[in-house]
Amino acid sequence: MMKSPKNYLKMTTDSTVSEAAASLINSDLKEIGEATKKFANHVIQLGVSGGFVTTVLQWFAFCAAVYLLILDRTNWRTNMLTSLLVPYIFLTFPNWLFGILHGDVGKWITLVGVILRLFFPNHFPEYLYLPGCLLLLIVISPSFVAGYVRAGWIGVIICLGIGCYLLQEHIRASGGFRNAFTKSNGLSNTIGIVLLFVFPVWALITLI
Structure with a gap:
């Protein structure tokens, strides 16, 4: 009687994969920070030059x-x-x-x-x-x-x-x-x- 093969979930333990994922997350956070800074600068410029605050x-x-x-x-x-x-x-x-x-x-x-x-x-x-x-x-x-x-x-x-x-x-x-x-x-x-x-x-x- 043949037994059906068992499927096992392979756990990834390679350190290079974790470092790559962390690098991608840090890159995304950096881009979000730069975009937020640009948005704030544009809002300030609009308020001063565009007359919104006035x-x-x-x-x-x-x-x-x-x-x-x-x-x-x-x-x-x-x-x-x-x-x-x-x-x-x-x-x-x-x-x-x-x-x-x-x-x-x-x-x-x-x-x-x-x-x-x-x-x-x-x-x-x-x-x-x-x-x-x-x-x-x-x-x-x-x-x-x-x-x-x-x-x-x-x-x-x-x-x-x-x-x-x-x-x-x-x-x-x-x-x-x-x-x-x-x-x-x-x-x-x-x-x-x-x-x-x-x-x-x-x-x-x-x-x-």
Whole structure:
């Protein structure tokens, strides 16, 4: 009676095979590391030269200014602060949204607002006065202001000056630097004002 041949799994113990496999793995890891480094460099270059970081910081500054403008209607009533926030928001308005409001859309909205203000003042809320002024400023601004000033160093310097002035006025109103950063009722205002600096400081660095 013939017995069927048995199959045995052959174990590879050759050291050269293990070294070759390790070499391939190390080569693959090296290529992955180089690709990751190139990707990071490209992201950084895109953020600096492509304006991605500038756009993000511009949105932060814009939202902070709008937040302070809304806060002014609740527990921080300072006419001087409100009037300074209007040009700051104008200078940091996101470009694509500014382009929409600078066209016919903004003109129609402004026309309706002016008509309500002139002929139906009782139906025009007081809290819409400053946003209406901002929209009117966006609509009537000439190309030199809407383009060159907003995108150039002049607008950056103006934003930086507004931020510095508001910060020192807030510190003075709070009774000192320590109170401005420790009192709960003024801490939110301080954070909002500090965020006003992120865009002009970065934009000034990129322009230099």
